[in-house]
Amino acid sequence: MLQHVYRFVITGLLLLMSTQILASDIWIDVRTTEEFNAGHIEGAAHIPYEEIAARISEITTDKNATIHLYCRSGNRSGIAQQTLQAMGFKNAINEGGYEALLQQQANQ
DSSP states (O other): OHHHHHHHHHHHHHHHHHHHHHHSOEEEEOSOHHHHHHOOOTTOEEOOGGGHHHHGGGTOOOTTSEEEEEESSSHHHHHHHHHHHHTTOTEEEEEEEHHHHHHHHHHO
16 A cells, blocks of 8 residues: 555656656757857757757747747847747747846846
8 A cells, every 4th residue: 555655656746847847948049059168058958040940849849838049149049039939939038148148147
């Protein structure tokens, strides 16, 4: 009987954890490889902005996922945002520049 309770609890915890993982926001750095390698937001994926349409499926196919995009100044992430929105990704957000994001994180 106790084994069944443990299985139930473990199964519940795994389900809860998988839901948390699936619900988490996606961060994508759309800068060049050199810029990405010089520093990036922890956990961010790297897809250069000109490759976003061809490679977004490597990260997600969920058109309702919240996708945060950033670059150096916000220009390339804006282009990537427009591309993703045209593809039906409703929650693509241009977060602007990397340095500004670092400053925001430091102030929190």
